[in-house]
Amino acid sequence: MARVLMKGNEALGEGAVIAGCRYFFGYPITPQSEVAEYLARRLPQVDGVFLQAESEVAAINMVYGGSAAGARVMTGSSGPGLSLKQEGISFIAEAELPCVIANISRGGPGLGGIQPAQSDYFQSCKGGGHGDYRLIVLAPSSVQEMMDFALLAFDLADRYRTPVLIMSEGMLGQMMEPVQVREPVTERYEKPWATTGCINREPNIVNTLHLLPTELEDRNQHLFSKYARIAAEEKRAEMVMTEDAELVVVAYGLLSRVVKKAITEVRARGVKAGLIRPLTLWPFPDTHIQKCLDTAKLFLTIEISMGQMVEDVKLAVNGRVPVEFYGRIGVIPSPQEIERAIMAVAERGGLA
Amino acid sequence: MPKGYQRPSTLVERPWHFCPGCNHGIVHRLVAEVIDEMGLQKETVGVGSVGCGVFSYEYFNFDGIGPSHGRAPAVATGVKRVLPDRLVFTYQGDGDLAAIGTTEMVHCAVRGELISIIFINNTLYGMTGGQMAPTTMMGQVTTTTPRGRGQAQGHPFRVCEMLATAEGAAYVARTAVYSPAQVVRTKKAIRRAFETQMAGLGFSLVEVLSACPTNWGMNPLEALKFVEEEMTPVFPLGELKVPEGVK
Ligand SMILES: Cc1ncc(C[n+]2csc(CCOP(=O)(O)OP(=O)(O)O)c2C)c(N)n1
Ligand code: SF4
Numbered sequence: 001m002a003r004v005l006m007k008g009n010e011a012l013g014e015g016a017v018i019a020g021c022r023y024f025f026g027y028p029i030t031p032q033s034e035v036a037e038y039l040a041r042r043l044p045q046v047d048g049v050f051l052q053a054e055s056e057v058a059a060i061n062m063v064y065g066g067s068a069a070g071a072r073v074m075t076g077s078s079g080p081g082l083s084l085k086q087e088g089i090s091f092i093a094e095a096e097l098p099c100v101i102a103n104i105s106r107g108g109p110g111l112g113g114i115q116p117a118q119s120d121y122f123q124s125c126k127g128g129g130h131g132d133y134r135l136i137v138l139a140p141s142s143v144q145e146m147m148d149f150a151l152l153a154f155d156l157a158d159r160y161r162t163p164v165l166i167m168s169e170g171m172l173g174q175m176m177e178p179v180q181v182r183e184p185v186t187e188r189y190e191k192p193w194a195t196t197g198c199i200n201r202e203p204n205i206v207n208t209l210h211l212l213p214t215e216l217e218d219r220n221q222h223l224f225s226k227y228a229r230i231a232a233e234e235k236r237a238e239m240v241m242t243e244d245a246e247l248v249v250v251a252y253g254l255l256s257r258v259v260k261k262a263i264t265e266v267r268a269r270g271v272k273a274g275l276i277r278p279l280t281l282w283p284f285p286d287t288h289i290q291k292c293l294d295t296a297k298l299f300l301t302i303e304i305s306m307g308q309m310v311e312d313v314k315l316a317v318n319g320r321v322p323v324e325f326y327g328r329i330g331v332i333p334s335p336q337e338i339e340r341a342i343m344a345v346a347e348r349g350g351l352a
Numbered sequence: 353m354p355k356g357y358q359r360p361s362t363l364v365e366r367p368w369h370f371c372p373g374c375n376h377g378i379v380h381r382l383v384a385e386v387i388d389e390m391g392l393q394k395e396t397v398g399v400g401s402v403g404c405g406v407f408s409y410e411y412f413n414f415d416g417i418g419p420s421h422g423r424a425p426a427v428a429t430g431v432k433r434v435l436p437d438r439l440v441f442t443y444q445g446d447g448d449l450a451a452i453g454t455t456e457m458v459h460c461a462v463r464g465e466l467i468s469i470i471f472i473n474n475t476l477y478g479m480t481g482g483q484m485a486p487t488t489m490m491g492q493v494t495t496t497t498p499r500g501r502g503q504a505q506g507h508p509f510r511v512c513e514m515l516a517t518a519e520g521a522a523y524v525a526r527t528a529v530y531s532p533a534q535v536v537r538t539k540k541a542i543r544r545a546f547e548t549q550m551a552g553l554g555f556s557l558v559e560v561l562s563a564c565p566t567n568w569g570m571n572p573l574e575a576l577k578f579v580e581e582e583m584t585p586v587f588p589l590g591e592l593k594v595p596e597g598v599k
Contacts, residue, residue, distance in 0.1 A: 023434060049433045053426070054459040061423035061456070065430025068417050069397070073430070091420050195415035195431070197395045197438050205409050207418035 003180050008146045009034035009173040012076075012102060012166065013042060015150025019185050021072040021100070022048030025062035027055055027081060030114050031170035032104035035076040056081040060088030060101075067097035068206040070194030072154055076102035078170065079112060082120060082128070089163060090129030094208040094219070096226075098157035098189075100150065101135075102166045104173040107304075107330050115330035116169040118253060121308035124165050125282040132220055134227045136164040136234065137281040139252040143177035149279075151185060158189040160230055167281065169304065171332060172254040230283055237285035238277040241267065245274025246351050248292045249342060250313050251302040252278045255332055259302055262338035271346045281309070286316035298349040299323040300342060304332065322349065360384040362393045364413050373572025375562035375579075376404055376472060378529045380411050380443075382539045383470060386546060387414070387439070396439040399428045401453075403445035404478040404564075422453025425460040428467040439546060441468040446487040447477040450509050454486075457515070461555045464520025468545040469557040471511060473587065474564040482567030487511075489586050494567070508586055512559050516592040522554025524593040528561040528584065530576040541591065544598045553595040561587055 006014070013035050016024070024039040026032075040050040053059035059075045066073035077085065082103050092099060103124065107117035122128075124137045136156050140149045146168060153164040195204045210216040240260055242248060247266075251259040256277040266273045276292065278285050289299075299317055301310040301324070310325045317323050326341040333341075346352035359365060362384035368377045387396055393414050400408040402421035409416025419427040424442035432440040449457050449471050460467060476494050477483040483496040486509035491500040501508075516524045523545050527538040538560055545556035561583045563575035570578060 023430075025430065051429070051433060054455055057423065058426040058429075058456050058459065061419060061426035062430035062433070064419065064423075065399070065417065065427035065432075066434045067430070068427070069431045069434035071434040073434075087420055088423070195397050195417055196435060197397060198415050199394045203409075203413060204415050205418070207409060207416070209406060209418055 003178050005176055006143055006179045007034055007174065007176050008143045008168065009104060010038045011143045011147040011179050012150050012173070013038035014181070015147035016074050016100065016154070017042055017046060018182050019072065019151045019154035020188070021074050021154060022046060023066045023071050023073040024075065025051050025053050025059040025066065025073070026075050026077065027053050027059050029078045029081045031106060031173050032076050032078045032102065034173065035102060035104065056084040057088065060085040060092070063099050064088055064092050064095070064097060067092065067099045068095070068195045070191045070196050074100045074102070076104060078104050079106040079108050079120065082123060086129035089135070090131050090133060091208050092163045093133035093135065094131065094223070095206050096161040097163065097206070098161050099163050100153045100157055100166065101163060104168055104170050106170050113330055114170055116171040116254065116304055116332050117330065118169065118255065118303050119305040119308065120167065121281065121305060124167050125284070133223060134282055136160070136162060136230060138164065138166050139279060139281050140166065140168050140172065141253050141256050141277065143172070143175065144179050146172065147179055147182060151182060156234065160226060162226070169254045234280060235283045235285040235287055236279035237288040238279060239288060240275040240277070242274035242276060242292050244272055244295055245292060246272040246295060246297045247300060247342065247346050247349070248274050248276060248296045249300045249302060250276045250278070250289070250309070252281065252309070255302065255304055258332060258335050259338055261335040262342060265335065265339045266342050266346070269343070271343070271352050273342060273346070284312045284316070286312070289313060289316040293317070293320055296321055297351060298345065300326060300345050302326045302338065302341070304328055360388040362387045362413050364411055366411065369407060370404065371566040373563060373565040373575055374404070375474070375529050375560070378535060379470065379472060379538070379560050379562065380408065382535070382542055383443070384412060386539060386543045390543070390546060392439045395437070397431050397435065399424045399431065399440065399442040401442065401444040401448040403448045405443050405445060405472060406479065408443045422448050423456055424448070425453065425456040425465070425467065425469065429460060429465050432465065432467050436466070439550060441470060441546070443470045444472070445478065446471070446473045446475065446485045450486040450511050461515045461518040461521040461557070464522070464554040466549050466552060467555065468549050470542065471557055471559040472562045473559050474562040475583065476564060476567055478564050478567055489582065510587065512557065512592050515557055520555050521557065521593060522595040523548040523556035523598065525591040526559040526561070526587055526589050528579055528589055530563070530579045544594065547598045548595055551597045553597050
């Protein structure tokens with residue numbers, strides 16, 4: 001199919017349409033609004049529904065209803081909007097409703113700013129809402145992946161009956177790159193649990209209330225056996241020059257592309273550096289990190305935050321080698337800046 | 353015609369968990385009867401709420417969804433947009449609908465969303481133990497207005513009057529169930545609300561003034577009398593809006 005020049009947010013929207021999503025419920029917020037605007041144009045062309053909700057709270061609950069009714073549904077927002085959706089996300093996770101949520105993220109806390117940020121990692125990966133639950137969290141790094149991860153997200157959501165979050169820096173949503181447009185997804189999952197009207201079957205109930213303590217524990221056990229299955233099968237990471245790496249850098253999203261460039265420069269200066277780029281932030285690719293422990297003498301996590309993913313890197317490394325951190329807020333650092341940061345760490349660790 | 357009590361097939365055979373004299377049971381039954389009579393049992397998706405009506409899906413014999421507190425109209429919107437030919441309604445108390453869920457309620461009406469809301473106004477929060485609701489009347493004692501609702505707590509919220517101003521709201525009625533005649537009127541209102549929806553005429557809502565003997569500290573008869581004598585002057589009964597098509 002054709003290669004076309006697209007904005008990240010549009011590629012995400014078109015990816016959803018290609019994946020068979022026909023319903024989008026959302027509330028405007030920069031830098032996410034183009035996802036909504038694109039789908040407001042696009043969905044009616046495919047007999048779909050775009051509905052501008054009165055708030056992010058309403059939008060996520062429309063997703064709850066639309067998903068319960070058996071459809072592929074999506075919402076998108078950014079920072080403060082994601083905070084408002086958290087109660088709904090907890091309900092959706094408990095009710096095991098497949099859906100896709102996009103966080104075209106911005107910097108916080110508070111109203112923060114619309115510059116690039118990765119500071120919603122905790123909220124996305126550690127349960128932003130109440131109760132024990134997980135989201136599958138995907139981190140694209142290119143406009144192509146904005147489209148491809150939309151397809152992947154809808155597939156994972158239906159396969160595991162679970163909400164999937166796509167987290168991208170706002171800048172990735174805004175920038176333009178050529179995209180190989182994918183073929184429409186025709187595969188459909190059976191949804192015998194959906195509340196569609198009980199013709200020729202017993203009534204279905206979509207519900208999250210479990211007053212009996214044993215029932216509640218059973219539900220949690222059930223969810224966690226599913227999460228264990230996801231963790232066993234869906235960890236994804238891109239490994240760049242890690243085979244002999246002594247200094248392993250971990251970075252994700254758009255930022256990882258700048259890090260990749262810096263790694264090549266650092267290699268040219270004789271430091272055996274490599275990059276692990278998590279594609280799934282949850283399940284976190286700890287096994288990929290552990291594979292590097294034979295050669296790695298030092299890890300460096302780079303994030304556009306004050307240090308959030310670094311905690312998962314430390315858990316994966318489990319004290320075997322030091323884990324350092326370099327972070328910025330509101331900017332994607334230049335390759336030169338990252339190169340300097342890596343060299344400084346390498347020198348301190350005696351690797352340069 | 354069979355005489356005497358017949359359970360609508362849309363109602364599951366199980367004892368109510370409601371307190372004696374509670375009106376939730378009557379309204380559940382009326383909803384079930386209307387759905388039976390309209391032949392829509394297999395084409396209905398009910399959306400409950402968080403309040404004493406939280407187990408509605410356990411009583412209704414059709415597909416049901418338990419939403420979070422106040423968000424039923426948004427959940428119903430999602431269902432209806434995906435399944436436009438289904439009967440989709442919510443069943444909500446006055447805390448759920450008129451406090452935490454006000455935004456979702458108002459915007460459903462404003463959009464003319466093709467759903468129906470069955471709204472139980474018992475002037476307080478039943479499930480959580482009788483706290484003030486936006487519908488609590490002036491001077492009324494609740495656990496959070498121990499000296500009666502005063503100016504500092506504002507005035508009772510008249511949901512029907514407000515929603516009737518929305519162009520998208522096609523059918524809006526306030527009824528009660530304190531007497532057999534009122535029960536019949538409530539049933540007719542529920543039917544008109546559902547007919548409004550199925551004819552695609554717009555948003556519909558039926559507010560039912562209901563007794564909560566437990567939190568009012570009354571016996572069931574006193575509670576019914578309270579609805580008739582104290583509530584109806586503050587919340588006048590009647591159809592505020594009826595579309596041409598269902599008259
Ligand atoms: C977000 C949230 N806040 C508070 C509650 C606690 N809560 C449960 S039911 C309820 C009020 C119910 O009152 P109402 O809607 O009037 O229904 P009733 O019980 O009177 O029928 C409250 C505050 C909750 N479940 N969720
Ligand atoms: S507390 Fe009130 S509303 Fe709740 S079941 Fe008892 S009487 Fe009914």
